[in-house]
Amino acid sequence: MNRELLMSDATHFRVDYEINPYMCTGVQPDPAAAVAEHAAIAAAHLAAGRKVEYLPSAPQCPDMVFTANAAVVRGGRAVLGDPPAQRQAELPYFRQWLTEQGYDVVAAPYPFSGQGDALAFGDLLLAGYGYRTDRRMHPVLAAELGYQVVPVRTVSPRWYDLDLAVAVVGGPTNTLAWCPAALDPASQGRLRDLAVDLIDVDVDEAARFALNLVSDGTTVTMTRGNPGLASALRERGLQVVELDTTELAKGGGGIRCTALTLDNPPATTG
Numbered sequence: 389m390n391r392e393l394l395m396s397d398a399t400h401f402r403v404d405y406e407i408n409p410y411m412c413t414g415v416q417p418d419p420a421a422a423v424a425e426h427a428a429i430a431a432a433h434l435a436a437g438r439k440v441e442y443l444p445s446a447p448q449c450p451d452m453v454f455t456a457n458a459a460v461v462r463g464g465r466a467v468l469g470d471p472p473a474q475r476q477a478e479l480p481y482f483r484q485w486l487t488e489q490g491y492d493v494v495a496a497p498y499p500f501s502g503q504g505d506a507l508a509f510g511d512l513l514l515a516g517y518g519y520r521t522d523r524r525m526h527p528v529l530a531a532e533l534g535y536q537v538v539p540v541r542t543v544s545p546r547w548y549d550l551d552l553a554v555a556v557v558g559g560p561t562n563t564l565a566w567c568p569a570a571l572d573p574a575s576q577g578r579l580r581d582l583a584v585d586l587i588d589v590d591v592d593e594a595a596r597f598a599l600n601l602v603s604d605g606t607t608v609t610m611t612r613g614n615p616g617l618a619s620a621l622r623e624r625g626l627q628v629v630e631l632d633t634t635e636l637a638k639g640g641g642g643i644r645c646t647a648l649t650l651d652n653p654p655a656t657t658g
Contacts, residue, residue: 389508389558390604392439392651394455394485398426402450403639405474408548410640422635426453429609429643432629436607441650443485449478453636454645456551458482459493460506460513462533463654466491469502471520494532498522504549504645508652509556509564512582513537516550534655538582540575551600551644554579558605561585561624565601565617567594587620597633600642611642 401422403411433440445452457475459466459482466486468479486493498521500506505516506529513535517523519542526537540550547553553570557563565587568576579586589598598614608621612630621628633642 390602390649394441394648396443396445396452396455398422398453400445400447401453404450407472408640409546417635417638425635432609452478454641455648456645457502457504460503462652467494470496470500498524500525501549504551507556514540516540518542519548541572555599555601557603589617597642600644
């Protein structure tokens with residue numbers, strides 16, 4: 389998993405509006421530092437043996453760097469995101485790229501935060517809702533992509549996307565990392581019922597984008613400054629690469645937000 393990724397760039401990244409609690413138009417990212425952060429993330433993916441595809445960002449799309457919200461992809465099909473109005477201008481670029489690569493692209497009939505609220509875990513899809521994604525998207529995702537959907541509701545706008553509260557790690561112990569306090573009781577129960585290895589992450593580390601990581605089951609690329617999760621991952625035999633995301637965090641995103649997974653395998657049969 390996560391061996392083939394789509395990234396954009398931070399050339400036009402800025403805070404033009406406030407659509408999550410981390411954004412403030414009065415606190416702008418340093419342009420050169422943001423570009424350097426993004427370049428370091430891409431370099432880390434390549435160093436881990438991952439393939440990175442690129443789609444240049446558009447000047448009128450300051451959040452296009454956060455490609456994870458563009459869609460969720462499985463096999464040869466992509467369900468396009470349906471983001472807040474401020475980010476709608478991104479969609480034609482992502483639709484065109486996915487179409488040109490041969491994906492069957494499906495429009496979302498309801499608000500949908502793309503991969504930000506749709507974390508693939510084998511044949512399961514951990515599907516967020518409550519803030520950016522309408523729960524009516526869940527049966528759409530099941531029908532279009534063939535996943536068994538596990539609904540997961542976050543409890544605060546600080547977890548506006550599920551990928552801030554839950555991370556699919558995989559690896560030898562079939563691991564998920566999560567912040568239980570970020571989820572409602574029913575959702576906590578659903579994840580515990582999966583009977584997988586769960587790493588608990590406290591609210592402070594989760595709010596520093598600890599869970600907004602990319603794992604291929606061998607190497608985990610994550611935000612620096614979250615020693616609890618980093619240590620727990622290393623204890624499970626995983627390689628951990630920690631990177632600075634100070635500037636990207638001013639837009640409410642981290643490492644997972646900057647990469648759309650392209651290699652989620654098709655549904656198993658038999």
